């Protein structure tokens with residue numbers, strides 16, 4: 001449906017048209033939008049409501065451009081290219097229009113960037129910086145919404161919402177949960193749950209897709225609050241340990257500790273989609289009940305032991321049992337949760353070291 | 366899976382789901398099914414329970430639990446009767462069609478409707494839809510394999526796909542969705558009693574000689590014990606010692622009491638685990654395990670896609686699992702030494718033709734679906750293009766096999782079990798966030814039964830089978846049929862598997878988790 005998606009899947013788009021962007025003549029696939037065409041030649045057009053993984057909305061007007069012969073400033077994210085089109089993405093009129101949009105947003109935005117979770121990864125702040133918008137000439141009322149942090153996973157601060165609707169579309173088009181929509185009108189307009197209740201009271205399944213697409217600090221991961229600035233995190237791409245779908249995501253690591261899971265758009269199977277387990281279930285890693293040292297049972301009680309003591313005891317008992325009863329008195333149960341490499345070693349352990357084919361795993365459960 | 370997950374949204378015109386609650390067991394696959402259905406692909410859900418995807422479905426075949434084979438036979442009966450079978454495909458690529466025809470002949474729509482409870486007109490509609498849709502995919506999971514007749518169910522599904530030529534092309538295929546993250550990989554790696562990595566049988570001399578040479582020891586030719594046989598042998602005292610890595614059969618296997626007795630009977634048990642699980646309690650030595658975030662390695666997903674698992678933090682017990690295994694085995698007297706999991710993979714791949722083309726360097730750039738025999742091979746997104754592994758596809762028809770245990774006067778309810786979205790066997794209960802929201806079993810009971818029993822949502826009940834008894838809270842909902850109680854198996858406080866049946870599928874040894882008889886008493 002969208003050019004960027006098609007490119008990823010290797011579908012060839014055959015017909016090309018030539019257009020002029022910012023004075024440069026370029027060839028782009030017919031059917032692209034101006035925003036996509038600009039992206040292909042390395043020109044970044046600001047956008048709030050556009051998201052490559054969601055249906056186009058054309059609502060925020062941040063992406064407006066000047067097109068020769070058109071007195072209005074069309075929105076680049078929903079305007080298709082045509083042969084001979086001449087586009088200016090940063091003309092004076094365009095910049096003026098974008099500044100006005102930013103000033104209107106800032107007029108009703110808590111300017112607490114210094115403590116905001118998304119600082120460093122917020123489109124509103126990025127574009128205010130780009131266009132030098134410091135404060136608003138539109139004095140006005142500000143929202144005073146209560147922060148929704150009644151669930152363990154997501155913090156929702158709608159005072160920071162810019163009504164781009166990405167969360168609404170992600171919930172509907174990615175997850176299909178239809179848990180969010182726009183309610184109320186005018187100043188009171190709100191992207192929220194049916195009945196405007198907290199997430200925990202709604203039909204939310206906590207997939208976190210809305211968080212992954214939100215361009216501001218309105219929706220954030222609770223586990224990451226106060227843990228670090230976005231740019232401080234190392235991102236380690238890995239595969240989800242919870243089901244056979246094989247979703248990929250990034251573990252956000254700071255100071256040797258995992259603080260959250262972030263979507264990775266390159267993930268082959270799932271793109272930015274995850275479920276509650278993959279996105280929020282990782283904290284079992286730091287459960288205080290984790291075993292940290294070998295344990296040996298003595299008189300019915302588990303007693304901490306060194307690795308050496310544990311290995312010595314295992315070697316002695318397994319060798320004795322093998323000597324007395326033969327190799328088939330041993331059986332190994334491997335794990336459908338562990339890696340391929342670990343499974344390979346376990347079957348090699350049973351076969352090569354113990355001399356038995358008594359090895360299986362709980363595939364059947 | 367014969368076909369890739371992404372074909373759901375890219376190619377499929379129809380999805381036939383049998384006994385699979387995808388939005389809960391494989392959520393992201395479930396999302397994709399929903400997307401495809403909303404985009405216009407037809408969706409048929411065969412499930413006794415009102416699962417979420419029923420709301421997106423064109424047809425919901427609410428069959429009685431344990432009647433999958435008659436349903437499938439009934440669909441094939443109609444397809445053959447109406448001449449909708451793919452004659453060219455049957456002719457060129459299959460054998461034993463005559464026997465199939467014979468077996469399904471007696472499964473008339475009327476007879477099948479009576480056995481399954483699915484209306485005759487729905488049987489006709491779905492049979493015609495599947496047979497006449499060019500690109501149709503079938504999905505199934507535990508709902509199908511966790512029956513006494515699990516293997517037969519799987520064969521019946523394959524029969525249906527072959528009958529209509531829905532194999533070997535994009536947007537078609539038979540897609541079993543594996544439950545745990547690396548079930549596929551554990552099988553591929555030879556953690557099975559009859560095969561080495563890559564499904565190379567241990568009782569074929571050439572295979573054994575190859576591995577003997579590589580591993581420098583002589584290897585046994587005798588096929589080993591499957592899980593239920595291991596526990597049976599432990600009961601009898603012929604298996605004396607076990608090593609268990611990262612599994613908790615006491616909580617997840619059917620008939621938990623039997624497993625506990627077996628473990629108790631062992632002379633020596635080693636468990637390598639993250640937590641002091643119900644199973645680890647029985648150990649003589651526990652080795653602390655590292656989690657997925659603490660190890661390098663690979664997982665293979667349900668579509669045979671090999672993907673990297675990367676170490677993000679230092680192992681909490683001080684060393685990665687592969688290091689622990691190597692040190693332990695070396696101490697036992699068989700030297701095992703590798704510098705990195707990549708070396709383990711390389712050794713495996715050098716012995717496994719279907720994986721030979723995959724290595725970590727390639728996986729840095731792409732994920733690959735095996736078979737991938739050479740370094741320049743692109744991997745295999747869908748199987749059975751042109752021909753089946755065994756040459757011709759074999760029709761293996763089955764008669765209806767009634768469940769091993771059915772409700773009676775003393776145990777009048779049918780217990781069915783499954784997975785819920787928020788949990789994943791053994792690790793999620795240790796997630797603070799997840800367990801704070803979903804902290805206890807909520808067994809599902811139909812309003813009709815709830816009224817009879819005088820219970821409401823939140824009431825506590827005792828559920829008793831011939832094998833054990835558990836206590837659980839209930840949720841009253843018409844998601845389940847009258848006469849059925851549905852429970853998950855995620856909670857140590859309600860160990861559902863103490864109830865489930867000891868009847869096993871004779872071929873795979875899978876426990877019959879899905880169906881057994883129980884009584885319910887309010888407390």
Ligand code: SF4
Pocket residue numbers: 167170171175177178179180203204205206207208209210211
């Ligand atoms: S977490 Fe998922 S289900 Fe909940 S509102 Fe966000 S997108 Fe919708």
Ligand code: SF4
Pocket residue numbers: 160161162163164165166167168191210213214215216218219
């Ligand atoms: S919450 Fe975020 S994603 Fe949703 S409308 Fe507001 S800014 Fe956009």
Ligand code: SF4
Pocket residue numbers: 240241242243244245246247270273274275276277278279391392393394
């Ligand atoms: S994120 Fe959810 S759907 Fe994806 S692999 Fe993990 S558990 Fe499965």
Ligand code: FES
Pocket residue numbers: 046047048049050057058059060061062063064075076077078
């Ligand atoms: S990004 Fe184009 S209108 Fe919002």
